[in-house]
Amino acid sequence: MVKNIKFLTLIVILISLISCVQNREEDNYVTPYKGTWTGNYSGDQIGTLIMKVSEKGTVEVKRTSMEFQETFYTSLLGGGSGALSTMTPSASGFIVYGSLETKSGTWKMGALQGTWSVVKN
Structure with a gap:
């Protein structure tokens, strides 16, 4: 059971990191048509x-x-x-x-x- 909780915690952390990277890319986007x-x-x-x-x-x-x-x-x-x-x-x-x-x-x-x-x- 402890292994399952650690695994789920790791999955949540990874998803959060991926989401943060995607949000930063969107925030930094500048259209080439500016x-x-x-x-x-x-x-x-x-x-x-x-x-x-x-x-x-x-x-x-x-x-x-x-x-x-x-x-x-x-x-x-x-x-x-x-x-x-x-x-x-x-x-x-x-x-x-x-x-x-x-x-x-x-x-x-x-x-x-x-x-x-x-x-x-």
Whole structure:
């Protein structure tokens, strides 16, 4: 019985150590897409985009079309592909889909739609 308790204690310690190492790796992760990306969107509406990507993958998107400007937030999806998708639309309903790996994607806003492209500054 004492052997079983020692064995179980050893298993618990090993699992705890593995979990701590994994958490440290996640805490130290910095996305390779970090930085400022600028470009344009076109289609049913045209304008400019500025995407600021934080080290953890949060994305601040500023879009300007004629006199209108808005800022909204999204995040990079997992997998390291730089894929992004607005989880909730901006106040105007503007939604972006695409990838910073390809530096392009599509956008929608109600019945309006088009494409976008950016470059990293």
